[in-house]
Amino acid sequence: AQSVTQPDIHITVSEGASLELRCNYSYGATPYLFWYVQSPGQGLQLLLKYFSGDTLVQGIKGFEAEFKRSQSSFNLRKPSVHWSDAAEYFCAVGAHSSASKIIFGSGTRLSIRP
Amino acid sequence: EADIYQTPRYLVIGTGKKITLECSQTMGHDKMYWYQQDPGMELHLIHYSYGVNSTEKGDLSSESTVSRIRTEHFPLTLESARPSHTSQYLCSLFTSGRANVYEQYFGPGTRLTVT
Numbered sequence: 001a002q003s004v005t006q007p008d009i010h011i012t013v014s015e016g017a018s019l020e021l022r023c024n025y026s027y028g029a030t031p032y033l034f035w036y037v038q039s040p041g042q043g044l045q046l047l048l049k050y051f052s053g054d055t056l057v058q059g060i061k062g063f064e065a066e067f068k069r070s071q072s073s074f075n076l077r078k079p080s081v082h083w084s085d086a087a088e089y090f091c092a093v094g095a096h097s098s099a100s101k102i103i104f105g106s107g108t109r110l111s112i113r114p
Numbered sequence: 115e116a117d118i119y120q121t122p123r124y125l126v127i128g129t130g131k132k133i134t135l136e137c138s139q140t141m142g143h144d145k146m147y148w149y150q151q152d153p154g155m156e157l158h159l160i161h162y163s164y165g166v167n168s169t170e171k172g173d174l175s176s177e178s179t180v181s182r183i184r185t186e187h188f189p190l191t192l193e194s195a196r197p198s199h200t201s202q203y204l205c206s207l208f209t210s211g212r213a214n215v216y217e218q219y220f221g222p223g224t225r226l227t228v229t
Contacts, residue, residue, distance in 0.1 A: 043204070043221065043222045044157075046217070046219075049217070103159070103173070104158075105156060106155065107155070109154070
């Protein structure tokens with residue numbers, strides 16, 4: 001069965017510092033992997049996705065993520081965070097063959113220290 | 115891109131009332147989903163549909179029901195609302211692109227409070 005683990009419930013980083021949010025997944029075949037961001041009171045927005053090909057994926061707002069099959073991970077990174085990046089971030093995994101179900105992690109709340 | 119509309123955005127209702135949360139899209143996409151999300155928590159899939167007259171229950175058991183009579187609409191109904199139904203409900207769809215590449219889009223959500 002598919003599952004997603006985001007081990008960090010809450011992370012605080014200083015503005016301008018680098019960021020890495022962890023995501024580990026469990027899936028028997030090649031997965032679809034997603035990162036979403038949800039600002040307070042807002043809907044979910046897709047940051048980036050991995051389906052196949054280059055394991056380093058570039059997304060919007062300066063985010064990137066790297067798919068590491070050997071570690072079953074898909075960590076999200078940003079070299080320099082901005083105060084506007086404060087939000088909840090969700091990692092998700094889907095079945096490669098049909099996108100029939102998407103399973104979400106529990107989310108990581110990111111706070112930015114001025 | 116895909117536009118997904120959800121109404122109402124906010125709803126406060128008393129226990130025992132019947133409610134229907136609306137979700138609609140105009141692009142004719144087949145795959146649509148309902149998620150439930152408690153504040154600060156993860157999303158749980160409660161229903162999904164692959165097209166007209168196709169509905170399935172998701173991983174999280176829910177007392178709600180859905181219908182898909184038309185491609186454009188995927189309403190969710192609670193026959194008798196209870197305080198435990200207080201949550202945010204997110205409607206989503208998948209677009210099918212080239213080479214089996216999918217994109218998922220979410221509506222703005224309906225925040226339901228049952229008193």
